[in-house]
Amino acid sequence: MKRQLKFAPIAALAAGFLLLAGCGKRANVGSYQGESNQIAAVIAQRNLTPDDVLGAVSTYEPSGQHDEYVMFASGGQSGQVLVYGIPSMRLLDQIPVFTPDSMAGWGYGGAGNAILHNADLAAGPTGPAMQVRWGDTHHPALSQTDAKYDGKYLFINDKANGRIAVINLHYFQTTQIVKNPIFYNDHGGTFVTPNTRYVIETSQYAAPLGNGYAPLKDYAAAYRGEMTFWRFDENTGYIDPKRSFAIELPPYWQDLAIAGRLASHGWVFCNSFNVAMYHDDDTNGKPSFEAGATQRDTDYLHIIHLAQAEADFKAGKFTRINGFPVIPLKAAIADRILYFTPETKSPHGVDATPDGQYIVVNGKLDPHVSVYSFKKILAAIAAGNYRHDQYGVPVLPMRETIEARVEAGLGPLHTQFDDKGYAYTSLFLDSAIAKWALGGEYEKLHPDVPAWSLVQKMPVNYNPGHLAAPASDTSEPLGHYLVSLNKWSIDRFDTVGPLYPEDLQLVDISGPKMRLLSDTPLGLGEIHYAEIIPYKMLNVARVYPMGFSPRTWQVLKNAVQSGQEKIVRQGNHVTIFMTAVRSHYTPEVVQLNQGDEVTWHITNIERTPNASHGLAISAYNVNLTLNPGETETVHFLASRAGVFSFYCTKFCSALHLEMAGYLVVKPAGAAAVAQR
């Protein structure tokens, strides 16, 4: 009844409201009255508050309208990269990286198999080869030129297995996976230097370098950490392991790292969280790692002079471990490559302000954000007023390196930056985001707000890990939006079983106060970190050049062309040259003998964007996705006799069900089958 009374005036006002608000070129005057009645009715019926309506109109993308920003997010233990549109927070794509993905035809025959195989563990003195077919993606890093995004490449690490992947953003394809030759795990990865000369990967849980064995009782002497600098070659688009190197570090459980830029160009900063070198051998009821590793008040912020390290590498001042160049800890100390300064214990984030002047560290058990001054760090190094840790690494006094401490709240983890001189730090225990004002040259951007002061705390749901803001990791952050990557969702969404989705909350940071815009559940990954870039900065191809191979990243001269399809038998080797186009394969029948070795080339000869085809072969565990122009090759042994179908897994036309063929495998012993 209450609603009834209100409906008429709501509709009347809504009509006027929309008449004016909706005057954009896309509006249709005739529809206002009806529209406004319905809008008012829906708002009342769904019981939306003004905040809800604001969130709705701020995030809704009309049919056919494109999102302004694209977010590249790690999928966590899914092993993949997720691509979201902002502000709609719609999931646009999943780029397969470390884990097979049959939808994308990744790891079920074709190029994906070759790239994944290259990243398996090779046989060696410590044991046989091991197939590793998943990853724990953590930190995506977009390529940069002059400390700004260039939209060309994306890098991502696999924490579980110490690997780095390269994704080419022209085609949104993984092109390379490199395995760290001296370490099994990482976490501090990936981070790029301002011109993407190096992709940085840092080990996490200390172990003997080179993957060897040593008992835990020899921890201090035999276990180590390390930081690897993978040299990226812009000309080829691949990491060049031959020009890459590592630095030996103490066994302090190194964590996140960040490359300096502008003022701090040429330097790298890295957290650690077990300087106590606690190691529970579990034979005497010692406390667990969570207690033992946090027993000290401070850990060490690692300060690394990359420029000097590169000089040493080029001068051959390294040893080789498993054939990989490693600058020994002693040399890193002697050549003034490595310094420490204390940081509050068990830090998560280490982030550089856009100008590279300040390094922001969050010790998750300290309510303060610690801001280090790079100038002061250089001064402290020059002053030489430092002690050494037990490995002889110089430890700069915190009082000489710290610029400010901002009381943000409980459980500060990670910090992002906007274009107005503010920083945003996630508070895991408070389930909130702290907005605080930067000092130094940033003060002029907010003259009325004191430097290094807390501005606002906004609750989120729940337990945020990383935050992501457009271009925050560059010299020119864009502000506008912030995404809070919340680890728990608890009561936010429909329950979908004991495995809960995470909650990605989109926050408007364009105004003086943060404002929550929307909640987005994530049920197929654990986003660890993400980077956000304006869509217009990307240069994405809609089709491949005809005959393009994702394996060689080239157009194959011998790619199958229309009219040249054939099946060639040489002894028990059968080579198939096949094309796919709406809506048939040529040839449509493949007749084999059991035991034949098969090489199956197939090219999608479409030129129309979106005209992708698939090739699924029953029983043989093969599924390819062939985008327009793409050519792929599958090898298999025809070990099983019988009649098998192959068909297109993409709904490519009204007759897609007819896009199929027969693979007929004649039992061994029978006479060979003629092939045309």
Place this chain on the structure above:
Amino acid sequence: MKRQLKFAPIAALAAGFLLLAGCGKRANVGSYQGESNQIAAVIAQRNLTPDDVLGAVSTYEPSGQHDEYVMFASGGQSGQVLVYGIPSMRLLDQIPVFTPDSMAGWGYGGAGNAILHNADLAAGPTGPAMQVRWGDTHHPALSQTDAKYDGKYLFINDKANGRIAVINLHYFQTTQIVKNPIFYNDHGGTFVTPNTRYVIETSQYAAPLGNGYAPLKDYAAAYRGEMTFWRFDENTGYIDPKRSFAIELPPYWQDLAIAGRLASHGWVFCNSFNVAMYHDDDTNGKPSFEAGATQRDTDYLHIIHLAQAEADFKAGKFTRINGFPVIPLKAAIADRILYFTPETKSPHGVDATPDGQYIVVNGKLDPHVSVYSFKKILAAIAAGNYRHDQYGVPVLPMRETIEARVEAGLGPLHTQFDDKGYAYTSLFLDSAIAKWALGGEYEKLHPDVPAWSLVQKMPVNYNPGHLAAPASDTSEPLGHYLVSLNKWSIDRFDTVGPLYPEDLQLVDISGPKMRLLSDTPLGLGEIHYAEIIPYKMLNVARVYPMGFSPRTWQVLKNAVQSGQEKIVRQGNHVTIFMTAVRSHYTPEVVQLNQGDEVTWHITNIERTPNASHGLAISAYNVNLTLNPGETETVHFLASRAGVFSFYCTKFCSALHLEMAGYLVVKPAGAAAVAQR
């Protein structure tokens, strides 16, 4: 300037508008003025039309508000099931089924490995065992009681490999995968009978039954289709292959099927699309399947008397193929189990009206929707005025079985139903949805709209395949929403490379006219079909009982409990009994000798919902997801020596990085390592 002039009045009206519209309990009067200014500004700045605003307020879910409906969608060649909330169209979950999923810990050690392994191809006379680790999920079917959803189970098929999976919706977990013993592929699956007594799976591309070999020249004599009736046991929650059977069918490329209900209870209807039995042996330049299979004007709608088939099965009137009971085609004819009636060629959808009185078939090359009357089908059978196909199957004259033909548009594929007597048919070639009025008893629901008449056509973007509406496949459809599963997106979204996302368009069907509400890209699957159920009809658990094993689907009496953790060595067999709780493992160190055979039991002893943990073991390709109460077991050979970390892949607390341990494997030959 134009905007400037308009801004003030927009704000004023918006204020009043919201003051009234937002009067729900959640509104905050103090904020109206500010809110309305901002809303008006956003609508103007984003250039939203009244339609856009209506779509926004109709689909936006405020933070913490739950979606009213849940959509279970096939992921297509991803091999998984995707779970969406409606109306927000947010992706809530991905349930791993046929393809390993490291995020969910499915297929990287634990129960998933066992369930996937059971569905691999076993070694046999035709060849060795084959590991099949992906699927092409097509048609999810929710379990039913009395022709209505009961919210207990979900079934889904794998077209590529002829398999059916069972998902338990209490935990959203795949519990069983069965491999069809006589066929390698399917498509018509899954469909359930009104009480979920049987789950129906129909073969697609004809082949010799039993997976044997026959040359294509023997197609008519040796190739066949079949329909399998998998008996589902409500008491156990598993399919019972021992009580399941199949019916032999002609090699007509059977497609979708639907179980009759109410009036047609006990009957099943199935399409076919290559009655021409065209088979290109590709040696003589014949046309492709898309041309050859569609050369006839009509194919056959299969009409199957399941009740009689079940009687024959129980009476032992079957032969066994690969040990599986199959009712021969001759017996199916003789016992009046199988009839045909012509249908326009190459149909896609076959759907039964909610009352089971009419069977709706869409021949995708005919602009008409064909409506068959079940009463007339029975009458035609009784009249006996029929010819026989070449296999002796009675063919009922179309003129005697057809009730009506509705001119819908180009490329009609699939039909759904609402609660007001209307049907909705996707038009692939028109890229539109046709809404049309049902006749018969449904006329009284729309007295002013003539029976079997087209009501509205609404364009979609682009090329819709299936449609999904709440409970459309039951005797009580709910209407309200319709989701158009569009195969192409072309220009709808930011380009993410040559592999385009699909476009899920949400349509409001609650009013007299269909209205588009939103577009949602899908970049990680190809949704083939979906079913939608009100969330409140599900009964979902938030945690497992303590010690629950997803492998045995029971609480394990010997699940590891807190305080009982240990490592037991017997010769070279090492058994680990481990617990996980925020934020540590007990024990935290596992010391092995190279070559040890390892059995690793681990239980997540949390009772807090959302407190999931993981267990990732570097290098060993193991990643488990352990939800509260869950217990898992992993077996592996410690083939590689060295120091490996294991850690929690879920961000479970502020100290989650410390939730780790060491797996130390001593090289072979050295003295055995003492274990506590």
